[in-house]
Amino acid sequence: MAEVPNDAPEHCPGSTSEKAGTSAACEGCPNQSVCASGAPKAPDPAIEGIRLKMASVKHKILVLSGKGGVGKSTFSANLAHALASDGTKEVAVLDVDICGPSIPKIMGLEGEQVHQSGSGWSPVYVEDNLAVMSVGFLLGSPDDAVIWRGPKKNGMIKQFLRDVDWGELDYLIVDTPPGTSDEHLSVVQYLSGAGIDGAVIITTPQEVSLQDVRKEIRFCQKVKLPIIGVVENMSGFVCPKCKNTSQIFPPTTGGAQRMCEDLSLPLLGQVPLDPRIGRNCDQGKSFLNEVPESPASMTYRTIIQSIKNYCSSNFAADANAD
Template sequence: MSDVPSDCPGVNSDQAGKSSACDGCPNQKICSSGESQIKDPAIAIVAERLKQVKAVILVLSGKGGVGKSTVAAQLAYMLAENQDTQVGLLDIDICGPSQPLLMHMQGEEVHTSASGWSPVFHHEVSNLGVMSIGFLIPNSNEPVIWRGPRKNGLIKQFLTDVDWSNLDFLIIDCPPGTSDEHLSIVSFLSDVPTKAAIIVTTPHELALLDVRKEIGFCHKTSINVIGLVENMSGFVCPHCTCESNLFPNSSGGVVKMCEEMNVRRICSVPMSLGVSKAADEGRALNSEDGVVYTVYQNFACGVREYFR
């Protein structure tokens, strides 16, 4: 459902579609009729498909441009540094897929087997499989102009038709916001037991305003939040390696917001030329990229610990 009212009673409530909060909601008729409580058969199919996936991680952001896709890509790379760890990366940003570039996998094609679509495996990291709409469209410059139902249908296909097989981690790179795609992915994952979210923000006030809504979305949809990644927390000079703050913290910044929202700050990732180069070259960070490499290594270790 889209445009959920802020004080929505919930689709399973006796007041669904009948509360004053429901007035004007586009889903009011469906909720009051009881149709919203009919379980989508795809939910059981997704649970069966992902039964061998040990952990599903949603990477979310309230606002675009905060580096969410870069965080998802580098987390996947870091987790896959251990060759015994099988990692999947699913890009459900239908209108703005970034993972083909960040993984240096432009021009790759999806292959079909008897068990469904096969993830495209990274040419240098053999234990990292990726799926994105970017592999399905012939021209990366062509805009994807789809309405909600068609986007949701492809997300369902990514979960029901892709043979993810045995994975330790499935990282899902979501578009910014809290709209149709987010409601769809949360609904399809309803019966998947081990799932949680990582929320990415930058320190500036506009991003913090929207990330509060993202945290609220997770609470309303019963998604556990592993914690918050403060991206672009400062700028590391490539010459003197000093770090400078780029955003004023007039309201106390990320630290205060995390205290108010009872969310853990996982790490602070400074801006650096290493991150920009790694993103442009579609590669993992390495020790030559400076402090950010260590930050991401510790980040990945924290994620592993969370799911133990």
């Protein structure tokens, strides 16, 4: 549940109030539009239904980025492919980027349709143990625009979490849009009873990206969402011939490494640029499977192992607490 910001007006009604964003005290508040956006304000009865539905999902990981175009969906797809490479694990990706669903294209599922069954919507499968759900599967064409206000977005996210037949899952990866708005608030609130392992935050080295990522980190702190760590994408370019590294996007303020040191956050890894990442995304293929020897693939594997270790420790801690 989102908390009232520290800079809220003295008589702020609170983000869970029916008057949130609409009372006289809200005038001039920088958070007014977020509070009035249509995200659920009172405890939604669907939260309990979602908690029961998600009881069969061991680990829930959110992939966040304050800035668009930093490789968040690409990371979500590679994370899913890597986790599913262990044939004993059941993995799913939930794409809640309602207005810009790119996961179907990246996962090679463009043009697929969702089917209804007696137990709910059936996700689309990449492999026997890798499922995907996205609003992109509900559109008539990949070029169709989704022009929805907050309440309709929130209703769609609720339906994805409550009505999709996810089955028994080891990992559910939630790919989110850039920013800290409706979709993020809805996912955190709806999963509040089900438990979220944490968030992986994606950035690039430039300060213009890090500025927005700091806002994303602040969002996580406000809603008490654990941060698994930060991944820096496009961190230099390794020449495939001479193996020298060039900084295409120079980290003028120290990049993610400096930011993580300042904020006491884990830096999971720095993924170098590789043109083959984009090519495999366009072709709907797994970059890790297609180019396993790439320096970027090696870094990805280290990052993903850290995430698996975090989830295992988190699961063990919860089991001991019970």
